[in-house]
Amino acid sequence: MGAKTILLVGTKKGLFLLESDADRRDWELKGPFCEMWPINHAIVDPATGVIHAAGGNEWFGPAIWRSDDLGASWSHSSRGLAYAAGEEPIKAAWSLAAGHGRLYAGVDPAGLFVSEDGGASFAHVAGLQETPSRPEWTAGGAGLILHSLVLHPDDPNQVWVGVSAAGVFHTADGGATWSPRNRGTRADFLPEGQNYPDHGQCVHCVVMAPGRPNRLYQQNHCGMYRSDDGGVSWTSVERGLPSSFGFPVAAHPRDPERFYLSPLNGDIAGRFMPDAKAAIWSTGDGGATWTAHREGLPQRNAYFNVLRQAMATDRHDPAGVYFGTGSGELYASRDEGATWTRIAEHLPTISSVETYVVED
Template sequence: MSKKVMVLLGTKKGAFILESDAARADWRLRGPYCETWPMNHVAADPATGAIYGAGGNEWFGPAVWKSTDHGESWSHSSQGLAYEPGQEPISTVWSLAAAHGRLYAGVQPAGLFVSDDGGESWSHIDGLQKHPSRPEWNPGGAGLILHSLVVDPQDAKRIWVGISSAGVFHTQDGGETWEPRNTGVRCDYFPEDQRYPEFGQCVHCLVMAPGGSGRLYQQNHCGMYRSDDGGRSWDSIEAGLPSSFGFPAATHPRDPETLFLVPLNGDIAGRYMPDAKAAVWRTRDGGASWSDQRQGLPQQNAFFNVLRQAMAVDALEPAGVYFGTGSGEVYASADEGGSFTRIAEHLPTISSVETLVVDA
């Protein structure tokens, strides 16, 4: 049966959807959706085909939007998306993850919620907020946000989260108890004798490799890392990259050794493409070596950035690679990064990119 590929975009002015067939040569843009709310993360549940959007701000409040017809119509709910009275109110939902029949949401200020009815209502997984380190968590540049959500596909009780800037935390019991998993990740902005704390790292993006090995990759404010033991320890894999600083990372859908990155030129040097020349950096050996993929990408005046959730792959063969920019462009590769084509432009700032492959 033929396939349809959808690239789901969260932007500062609503959700958009790009559509193509399996050849991924011609694209059609739909949107904006979600009443042009600021959308931090638009993602799909591949088990049901439902599309969800995480959004809101101090004016609108937090909400999760939902479409069960591939984006033609949407509804939203904020029922239960609130902390106890007296706590700082939730301003927005930052991240989503669908797994094992449940939907998880990471919010600002950092916390984790779960829905068992497809986003209609939510309950707080308060074990994370009860961690002893919670009073010492400090916000990153975008605030104190839970932006990365990784649920073990083989064990619903094993969850990893990335928080700016508290670090990576892990639960093995569905969220009742949590432990920091940051050993080996440095904090260049701490005093020299405190560069490797138990928590306090500014993780930018956390992703899991396929295959069930427990391998994780982390793009951090202070380097690029790999863990082969579920985050208990981390090793630097930034050698060969043009910068230790960046935001997004995307794993190959089948090969745990293949990873895609978009490094930026540094945290205080403008946060744009190194030398203003766009490239996606790819490893085929788990970070031991890197190559820059530039074909089809602008090689002059590329002063744009790519945000932490604005890169994704699809599940086709060969895998497609997609990223969206702060200046509203979307680039796509149908050959695992070998060459890229611009498939959208002049959109609002792109906060997230995800994919959904369905039967046409």
């Protein structure tokens, strides 16, 4: 059976779509969409086939865009995307997750909203704001943003969120109450002796391993981590990597031991590819060992970065792996990261990459 492969590429100047077949050799670029609003993240709801795109900034305000026809037409809504009168206004919508008939949106300043009507309107999940540590949350370099949203595949009451720079939090009761999930992750920027706090870590990205809901992977400002108990505790898996600093993580679609990341040369050393030589690193044993994949990627003058939501995998076999750069280049691998091809260039700064496979 044939299939259409779609990449959703969020940029600082709108959303772009790239389309190919199951072979993924030739790509057609479409866009920009969403009236060239800054788009921080875009997904397809697998239950409906609807595209949702989160965006905005201080000038536009927040909005969630929607397309029911794979990009042919668009609408957007910001209904309900607001805190109570007198509170700091929402600057932008930053992250999305769809599941169990709901659409979740993370925003800046950090908060969580949920829609029960496909993104037409949203309600504030106030329990996160009522977390006892909330007054102590501080902004990361990009602001105080809720950028990682992980839904339990079977239990609609369980959600994990990642907030920079507050840490990972989990709810088991649909958002009424939340608990920090940061034990074992460092905060090197804090004074000596205070490097493993209950909260205050600068988490960069959190993803779930396929078929194993309690297995989470996290790229942090201060290390790379794995959890086998739903984030209750974390183990460092950065040994063998060229750096403990990076932004995105992407899980393999079927193998819970395999995931991908893009280390950068350090938080204060430029935040580009180590030695200016591009590589995507993968592990096939849960982070015990690592392999660098370089074939097809630039090995000199690669002074670009990859942002926290700008890496993804598809569900083909072999799986495709994709990443976008801050300089507007998009790279694709048809063989699980072994070799790479540049499939787009000269795009605006790429904020996010997601995939969707449509069966014919």
